[in-house]
Amino acid sequence: MELGTASWANYLEWKEQVKGFSGLAAYTLQSKNLSGTEGAERLEAVAVTANLFDVLGVHPRLGRGFLPEEDARNAAPVVVLREGLWQRRFGANPSILGQTVTLDGQPYTVIGVMPETARFPAGSQTDIFIPLVQPADVNTQRGYHFLSVVGRLSEGVALETAHNELRQVARRLEEAYPTMEEVIGGSVAERRLNLLLLGTFALIALMLATAGLYGVISYLVAQRTREIGIRVALGARTRDVVWLVMRQGGRLTAVGIAVGIVGALGLSRVMESLLYGVSARDPLTLAALAAFLGCVALVATWLPARRAARVDPVIAIKSE
Structure with missing residues (x-):
């Protein structure tokens, strides 16, 4: 048998x-x-x-x-x-x-x-x-x-x-x-757990950053409602309003990514202890991460920008 x-x-x-x-x-x-x-x-x-x-x-x-x-x-x-x-x-x-x-x-x-x-x-x-x-x-x-x-x-x-x-x-x-x-x-179980926790916290941080950026841009748009209404009344096109808001969000995103890269380089010694065969200073990895975060930030900025472009100028001017 x-x-x-x-x-x-x-x-x-x-x-x-x-x-x-x-x-x-x-x-x-x-x-x-x-x-x-x-x-x-x-x-x-x-x-x-x-x-x-x-x-x-x-x-x-x-x-x-x-x-x-x-x-x-x-x-x-x-x-x-x-x-x-x-x-x-x-x-x-x-x-x-x-x-x-x-x-x-x-x-x-x-x-x-x-x-x-x-x-x-x-x-x-x-x-x-x-x-x-x-x-x-x-x-x-x-x-x-x-x-x-x-x-x-x-x-x-x-x-x-x-x-x-x-x-x-x-x-x-x-x-x-x-x-x-x-x-x-068994030999890599602890390191795998550390990386899993690190990845989880990174994902939570990304979600919080996205929500925070969305909230900041939404607040700034709300503060400039009258200004946007006047621009629209004077003939500003939809894409002009969208570009105005996106540009402001882009500046914030650029500053945040720059600060993040500097912080990542500063913590590279700690990161290298958790990595194998990958440099914490790898420029390709940093560039890819920056591009990804930039795309996420653009999406978070685009939503308030679209809402700002639909502002009724009469209501916006009367809002203050």
Whole structure:
């Protein structure tokens, strides 16, 4: 039965600690180029631990399966063919055993032929089986869960009991050996929180600044209502009134951005302690931020300007 995926190190820990299964085996899907006198062919391959056929309870139709020493790093390459490939490519020749086939330019000795009924993995179009070679240092790849693991229940052990045991072992391994993502996440959690708070406060400050600018411009427009009414009565066009108000708001915005840039440069040492790979004095960042704030300020100024342009001169002149 399929038990999920694991890294090499975790798979070996499962084999040692989980007692509810009489055997655990692992495999991973690959592909190989078969070359020869009949041309090249791309094959679907499964790299398996030497005990996989025993765990699954399947036996070769011809020859044998893998020996324990054949998945060692210095072992001679061997291969088990699928019956369909054996018939199609080699004419079901029983003397195929002991012959050499070339896979990815490397010679492999044929040691067996698996029956077509032994489809593994389920629904796959596997052509060949090769030994799954254990890396020299399995601990360096503990976070790389590329192995699919299968198991055979021990006699008299309930499936749920074995699964619970496996989950407990897996949980202990996760706690003992966190993934690199978890290690990195834990190391930057405090800094991420600081940046989140800083960004939140910056957004609140931007909203307050926008509301404040809108309020200031609205107040100034209200104070100049009579003046604007007289200008309109004397023939001022709508765009002239809008430009008058926008110009006033633009001056305030320019002063505010200049003060903000000076303040940002002054606080750059504090900011650099929260940044990685980004300079707090980066001119492009400061220019982009200034442009963004300028656009926000223009929108906040444009609304009172439009309202001022619609002032009725008669009402405006009588307002004082």
